[in-house]
Amino acid sequence: MVFQYSEEVTYYVTRIEDYKLPFFGMVVMNFLFPVLLLMNSDYKRINWFVIMAGIVILAGHYMDIFNAIMPSTVGDQWYIGMAEIGAVLFFAGFFIFWVFRALSSAPLQPKRNPFIEESRHFHY
Numbered sequence: 001m002v003f004q005y006s007e008e009v010t011y012y013v014t015r016i017e018d019y020k021l022p023f024f025g026m027v028v029m030n031f032l033f034p035v036l037l038l039m040n041s042d043y044k045r046i047n048w049f050v051i052m053a054g055i056v057i058l059a060g061h062y063m064d065i066f067n068a069i070m071p072s073t074v075g076d077q078w079y080i081g082m083a084e085i086g087a088v089l090f091f092a093g094f095f096i097f098w099v100f101r102a103l104s105s106a107p108l109q110p111k112r113n114p115f116i117e118e119s120r121h122f123h124y
Contacts, residue, residue: 015067018071018075019067022078026064029057029060033060034057
């Protein structure tokens with residue numbers, strides 16, 4: 001018996017059959033991780049946890065794009081090689097360069113703020 005899927009079902013069947021790890025990893029990184037861990041407000045007050053959560057979510061978005069493009073271009077012959085790693089490193093480096101360049105060109109401390117001395121001695 002041969003099943004004929006609609007276009008939408010074929011999209012997900014291809015990704016679940018041939019791309020199990022990237023597909024379900026993307027679901028965990030984009031949905032389960034943010035919903036389960038970031039709903040608690042105590043975790044959102046820990047700076048390193050929020051940074052790591054952002055990195056995981058960015059990796060999840062990359063996996064989302066990977067899952068959208070790779071099955072239609074290479075089928076089941078996929079791999080993560082130097083081109084994928086190089087592209088991620090290039091854009092990460094470009095982003096870091098751009099942010100630090102912007103930070104170095106603008107003063108990070110406000111000028112002529114009447115409350116600046118009071119805020120320097122603030123402890124929470």
